[in-house]
Amino acid sequence: MNTGTEDQAPPAGAAVRDTVCTVRGLIRTYPAGSGTRRPGLRRRGPAAVPAAGPAAVRASDGIDLDVARGELFGILGPNGAGKTTLVRQLTGLLRPDAGSIDVLGHDLVRHPDRAARLIGYLGQESTALDELTVSLAAETTGRLRGLDAAAARAARDAVLDELELAPIASRPIKRLSGGQRRLACFAATLVGERPVLVLDEPTTGMDPVARRAVWAALGRRRAENGTTVLLVTHNVIEAETVLDRVAVLDQGRVIACDTPAGLRALVADEVRLDLVWRADPPLDLPEIAALKPLADISGRRWTLRLPHDRARSTVAALTSGPGYAALDDFTLATPSLEDVYLALGGRAKGLVKA
Numbered sequence: 001m002n003t004g005t006e007d008q009a010p011p012a013g014a015a016v017r018d019t020v021c022t023v024r025g026l027i028r029t030y031p032a033g034s035g036t037r038r039p040g041l042r043r044r045g046p047a048a049v050p051a052a053g054p055a056a057v058r059a060s061d062g063i064d065l066d067v068a069r070g071e072l073f074g075i076l077g078p079n080g081a082g083k084t085t086l087v088r089q090l091t092g093l094l095r096p097d098a099g100s101i102d103v104l105g106h107d108l109v110r111h112p113d114r115a116a117r118l119i120g121y122l123g124q125e126s127t128a129l130d131e132l133t134v135s136l137a138a139e140t141t142g143r144l145r146g147l148d149a150a151a152a153r154a155a156r157d158a159v160l161d162e163l164e165l166a167p168i169a170s171r172p173i174k175r176l177s178g179g180q181r182r183l184a185c186f187a188a189t190l191v192g193e194r195p196v197l198v199l200d201e202p203t204t205g206m207d208p209v210a211r212r213a214v215w216a217a218l219g220r221r222r223a224e225n226g227t228t229v230l231l232v233t234h235n236v237i238e239a240e241t242v243l244d245r246v247a248v249l250d251q252g253r254v255i256a257c258d259t260p261a262g263l264r265a266l267v268a269d270e271v272r273l274d275l276v277w278r279a280d281p282p283l284d285l286p287e288i289a290a291l292k293p294l295a296d297i298s299g300r301r302w303t304l305r306l307p308h309d310r311a312r313s314t315v316a317a318l319t320s321g322p323g324y325a326a327l328d329d330f331t332l333a334t335p336s337l338e339d340v341y342l343a344l345g346g347r348a349k350g351l352v353k354a
């Protein structure tokens with residue numbers, strides 16, 4: 001129930017009604033020299049680390065979240081934002097340095113072993129199941145989750161039918177295509193129902209048919225069992241269409257959390273203008289040079305978010321002036337979650353630089 005105070009942290013020990021997962025002040029720093037930092041990822045801001053040489057990375061930097069029963073809740077962010085670090089803490093696989101995680105009344109920082117009983121987790125990698133056949137992976141997961149042999153086989157058959165995996169049930173997961181492997185691992189995650197599912201980019205590599213099967217399977221469990229789903233994604237289109245609410249993560253912080261429509265409303269007064277140049281943009285033209293500081297630049301593509309009036313006058317100037325010959329393509333579009341992300345990220349960058 002919405003008590004009208006959902007933006008505030010509840011008092012310690014007082015769970016918000018219908019909240020399945022509450023995270024407060026979660027902090028996790030990877031010490032200098034630990035693991036392999038992913039290429040192309042650099043922290044910015046006051047706690048910035050030098051680009052060269054290993055340094056500590058604060059991958060969760062004071063995260064607060066409340067996820068309600070039955071919600072399809074998304075965690076959206078670019079590479080290195082801290083999504084996987086967050087879900088590994090939620091699932092008891094990684095210990096936070098500070099903060100609390102409550103799932104259905106269980107303190108998972110103090111009792112990480114309880115996570116397996118509460119949460120079905122689909123990680124990014126499937127290595128643990130790779131050697132098994134699709135069928136055995138599903139059945140084994142059921143057994144590990146406490147089903148007896150007959151129940152595990154029945155649950156296996158039901159889920160393989162539901163996801164139309166029966167034709168490849170006897171094939172080893174490691175010999176499947178990327179999308180098939182992902183679907184097989186998703187199937188295993190569903191066996192031996194858990195009240196909470198945490199899925200790290202579940203649909204990566206899947207074709208549209210498999211994606212639809214995933215969303216339908218999750219929809220059924222939410223409707224029938226009130227299953228709560230936390231989902232990591234980079235895919236803004238998917239986020240807009242399937243999620244109830246989205247937390248936008250950047251550099252280990254939640255920089256926004258709302259419904260996709262609520263987030264889009266943050267940039268509703270803007271239009272997105274994409275310009276693709278044939279070669280180098282003609283910066284000798286003052287009207288083009290003036291746009292450059294406003295653009296998010298990716299190769300020959302400039303993406304600008306402009307107020308409606310400014311977008312119209314910019315397009316008019318571009319299409320009637322000498323810069324037009326240098327343009328390969330341009331599009332005007334209403335804002336998407338990607339624009340929200342760019343707007344929020346851009347603002348954060350600006351603050352740090354100032």
Ligand SMILES: Nc1ncnc2c1ncn2[C@@H]1O[C@H](COP(=O)(O)OP(=O)(O)OP(=O)(O)O)[C@@H](O)[C@H]1O
Binds near residue numbers: 034057080084
């Ligand atoms: N084992 C590790 N040791 C050191 N740094 C790490 C380790 N794992 C992740 N990091 C760093 O922590 C930050 C967050 O990484 P994380 O994998 O959580 O991001 P992500 O949002 O899941 O990224 P992706 O979308 O690429 O999966 C990154 O800067 C990453 O380089």
